Amino acid sequence: MSLETRTPVIEARRICKYFGAVTALEDVSLKLYPGEVLGVVGDNGAGKSTLMKILAGLYPPSSGEILVEGKLVRFNSPKDARDMGIEMVYQDLALAGNMRIDENIFLGREWVRRIGPFKFVDNAASLRHAQEHLNKLKIEVKSVRQRVEELSGGQRQAVAIARATAFDAKVVIMDEPTAALAVKEVRKVLDLIKDLKQHGIGVILISHRLDDIFYVCDRVMALFHGRNFAEAPLAETNRNEVIGWIMGNKSPVAQAAKIFDLN
Amino acid sequence: MALATQTPSEARARSLRVRLIPYIDRFGILLLVLLMLAIGTITQPDVFLTWRNLSNIPGQNAANAALAIGMFVVIVTAGIDLSVGSVLVLAMMTTAVLARAQALPPILLVFVPILVGIGVGLFNGLGLTVLRLPHPFIVTLGTLNIARGLANLISGGVPISGLPSEVRFLGNGVIPIGDVQIPVSLVVIAVLYVGFWVFLQYTRTGRHLYAIGGNPQAARVSGINVERTLVLAYVLCGATAGLAGLLVAGRTNSGFPNAGIGAELDAISAVIIGGASFFGGRGSVLGVLAGVLVIGLLRNILNLNDVQVFWQQVLIGLVIILAVFIDVLRRRAGSASD
Numbered sequence: 001m002s003l004e005t006r007t008p009v010i011e012a013r014r015i016c017k018y019f020g021a022v023t024a025l026e027d028v029s030l031k032l033y034p035g036e037v038l039g040v041v042g043d044n045g046a047g048k049s050t051l052m053k054i055l056a057g058l059y060p061p062s063s064g065e066i067l068v069e070g071k072l073v074r075f076n077s078p079k080d081a082r083d084m085g086i087e088m089v090y091q092d093l094a095l096a097g098n099m100r101i102d103e104n105i106f107l108g109r110e111w112v113r114r115i116g117p118f119k120f121v122d123n124a125a126s127l128r129h130a131q132e133h134l135n136k137l138k139i140e141v142k143s144v145r146q147r148v149e150e151l152s153g154g155q156r157q158a159v160a161i162a163r164a165t166a167f168d169a170k171v172v173i174m175d176e177p178t179a180a181l182a183v184k185e186v187r188k189v190l191d192l193i194k195d196l197k198q199h200g201i202g203v204i205l206i207s208h209r210l211d212d213i214f215y216v217c218d219r220v221m222a223l224f225h226g227r228n229f230a231e232a233p234l235a236e237t238n239r240n241e242v243i244g245w246i247m248g249n250k251s252p253v254a255q256a257a258k259i260f261d262l263n
Numbered sequence: 264m265a266l267a268t269q270t271p272s273e274a275r276a277r278s279l280r281v282r283l284i285p286y287i288d289r290f291g292i293l294l295l296v297l298l299m300l301a302i303g304t305i306t307q308p309d310v311f312l313t314w315r316n317l318s319n320i321p322g323q324n325a326a327n328a329a330l331a332i333g334m335f336v337v338i339v340t341a342g343i344d345l346s347v348g349s350v351l352v353l354a355m356m357t358t359a360v361l362a363r364a365q366a367l368p369p370i371l372l373v374f375v376p377i378l379v380g381i382g383v384g385l386f387n388g389l390g391l392t393v394l395r396l397p398h399p400f401i402v403t404l405g406t407l408n409i410a411r412g413l414a415n416l417i418s419g420g421v422p423i424s425g426l427p428s429e430v431r432f433l434g435n436g437v438i439p440i441g442d443v444q445i446p447v448s449l450v451v452i453a454v455l456y457v458g459f460w461v462f463l464q465y466t467r468t469g470r471h472l473y474a475i476g477g478n479p480q481a482a483r484v485s486g487i488n489v490e491r492t493l494v495l496a497y498v499l500c501g502a503t504a505g506l507a508g509l510l511v512a513g514r515t516n517s518g519f520p521n522a523g524i525g526a527e528l529d530a531i532s533a534v535i536i537g538g539a540s541f542f543g544g545r546g547s548v549l550g551v552l553a554g555v556l557v558i559g560l561l562r563n564i565l566n567l568n569d570v571q572v573f574w575q576q577v578l579i580g581l582v583i584i585l586a587v588f589i590d591v592l593r594r595r596a597g598s599a600s601d
């Protein structure tokens with residue numbers, strides 16, 4: 001099977017990102033195919049989160065291109081990205097603790113009811129759809145009316161994931177979704193990723209836990225000091241090699257430069 | 264585990280309490296209002312509950328009610344607007360100067376104070392979002408000075424009395440219903456508060472204001488236009504401050520340069536007593552109304568009992584601290600029981 005004949009659902013080409021004098025990303029490229037799970041690894045500060053925030057429309061790139069399903073796009077805000085089906089679960093979750101679970105899930109995309117020329121939020125629909133969606137994800141909470149600040153870390157993570165998957169996403173980016181979770185919860189998140197893959201959704205998973213990467217990913221790529229360092233299909237690499245990549249050592253076998261061919 | 268040892272009845276009692284807490288959150292402040300009414304009745308049984316006394320309360324507090332609801336919108340976003348007292352006086356003096364010059368038909372004059380308020384609010388909002396001044400404290404401290412300076416400049420710093428009846432209507436008019444005379448300012452405040460309640464509770468933009476106060480980053484990544492929503496908050500606050508200027512002008516039949524000095528602090532007090540959080544994302548329109556009433560009733564009762572005005576200040580200060588302290592206790596109890 002040749003991946004190259006398909007169009008990536010999202011592609012980044014030669015992305016650079018500068019924060020003042022700090023270079024966070026330099027000529028970074030990435031492709032993600034529908035139904036593929038791509039693991040992204042790298043040391044702290046390697047630029048993983050920055051790259052994902054650019055794909056999700058939160059930061060504009062300093063230079064470089066983003067293509068969604070082969071078409072060049074420009075995101076001026078996360079709304080633009082979400083409208084094109086690019087969703088992200090942020091490392092810090094980005095939830096509003098003062099609001100209900102359902103309000104967080106549908107934040108920015110509230111259920112509304114039209115009364116004359118006016119639109120009002122439809123709390124009944126919001127609560128119902130939130131509950132249905134959580135059921136579908138097999139996530140349990142006492143009540144969707146709870147405020148998010150009352151939830152445990154794992155439940156908050158679940159709400160953040162629910163928000164990213166509540167509408168027809170094409171791409172779900174998850175930035176260390178398992179970092180704060182107990183073993184059982186980790187398994188749930190990873191199985192959920194497999195589920196998304198089954199539905200043809202592309203997933204990018206950032207994780208420092210190689211167990212996670214080797215459990216769900218089809219392909220893994222490493223960033224090092226803000227640059228593409230190496231990548232390989234999971235079947236063609238192993239833990240030790242990936243650990244080496246994270247630390248900036250390339251084994252001769254990987255020949256990452258050859259595998260990472262931009263054309 | 265904890266859940267396994269819980270009997271069904273315990274669980275039910277617990278969930279009942281969980282369901283009750285939001286109601287206590289929402290209506291607890293009304294108990295304070297009832298307490299004030301009781302104290303007023305007990306200390307001045309012959310005067311307090313008379314229509315003559317009670318019908319004064321809306322007029323005396325309408326301006327603060329208008330200021331407080333706008334301030335609340337800003338505080339919900341974790342912001343602050345120090346300029347409202349100066350917006351009040353600028354709106355009032357602009358209207359008075361234009362009325363004296365007979366520059367506009369009186370009916371159009373009614374819109375002038377609101378437009379002045381919207382203008383200053385827009386300036387505040389853009390200063391915060393476009394100029395990226397670090398905290399709304401800064402830009403609104405600036406406009407606190409600018410607006411009051413302008414009010415004195417356009418009026419020469421002297422009072423102007425005598426306004427057209429159209430301008431006075433909202434602040435001073437009455438609607439006779441049978442024997443009683445309903446103050447128009449009461450109707451204005453009722454409409455204003457119902458409007459803001461619907462806006463904050465049941466429109467997307469209203470909910471976005473709460474979300475921004477809870478976590479601006481969450482709002483941003485969810486696709487909410489945070490900057491535009493914040494500008495709207497300051498515009499609304501300016502508009503209600505302009506309306507407050509119109510109400511005071513109507514009530515006093517004049518524009519006077521000292522109007523609204525320190526009014527921002529009364530408005531903030533009402534919002535905080537009403538249970539809103541300075542950190543944003545918390546509070547209700549009903550709470551703000553209760554906060555306005557607590558301050559208004561306190562002043563009324565102290566006046567009826569001939570308490571010196573300086574003591575009034577001391578007591579209002581104590582009520583602010585007490586109200587927030589009760590809130591802290593309630594939250595602590597709430598989180599401990601969970």
Ligand SMILES: Nc1ncnc2c1ncn2[C@@H]1O[C@H](COP(=O)(O)OP(=O)(O)OP(=O)(O)O)[C@@H](O)[C@H]1O
Nearest residue numbers: 019022023024042043044045046047048049050051
């Ligand atoms: N908003 C910002 N302003 C300035 N510098 C930034 C900003 N965001 C990221 N950086 C810098 O960019 C680099 C990459 O950061 P990034 O958060 O993308 O790393 P990461 O790979 O996600 O690390 P971690 O594994 O710790 O989450 C770091 O040097 C960081 O200091």
Ligand SMILES: [Mg+2]
Nearest residue numbers: 048049050091
């Ligand atoms: Mg990161």
